[in-house]
Amino acid sequence: MLLFVQYPKCTTCQKAKAWLDEKGAAYDDRHIKEQNPTYEELKEWHKKSGLPLRKFFNTSGLLYKSMQLKDKLPDMSEEEQLRLLATDGMLVKRPILVGENFVLVGFKSETWQDALQ
Numbered sequence: 001m002l003l004f005v006q007y008p009k010c011t012t013c014q015k016a017k018a019w020l021d022e023k024g025a026a027y028d029d030r031h032i033k034e035q036n037p038t039y040e041e042l043k044e045w046h047k048k049s050g051l052p053l054r055k056f057f058n059t060s061g062l063l064y065k066s067m068q069l070k071d072k073l074p075d076m077s078e079e080e081q082l083r084l085l086a087t088d089g090m091l092v093k094r095p096i097l098v099g100e101n102f103v104l105v106g107f108k109s110e111t112w113q114d115a116l117q
Contacts, residue, residue, distance in 0.1 A: 002027035003098040016107040032089035049103035
């Protein structure tokens with residue numbers, strides 16, 4: 001079973017959800033603002049994704065900008081970044097698709113198609 005972590009007002013999340021439904025994928029749907037990813041989840045997802053941790057930040061979000069994280073992140077440890085991400089779902093890039101052997105951040109249909117095969 002897949003875990004689809006998303007924010008319902010996000011148009012990219014809406015496209016990703018429609019894509020999953022069109023493919024007939026079974027998934028648990030999780031609202032990122034109501035149920036923020038935990039530190040432990042983020043740590044595991046980061047490891048599984050193979051992505052740099054900065055890719056987990058919602059760099060176009062208002063909270064990211066108001067906190068001036070563009071300037072602060074380079075001086076923060078991975079531990080500090082993970083703890084920060086766990087404080088508010090609006091800091092986390094979405095959608096996130098979590099499978100048994102993969103974690104995808106953001107929506108690219110080709111990448112998602114490859115992962116689901």
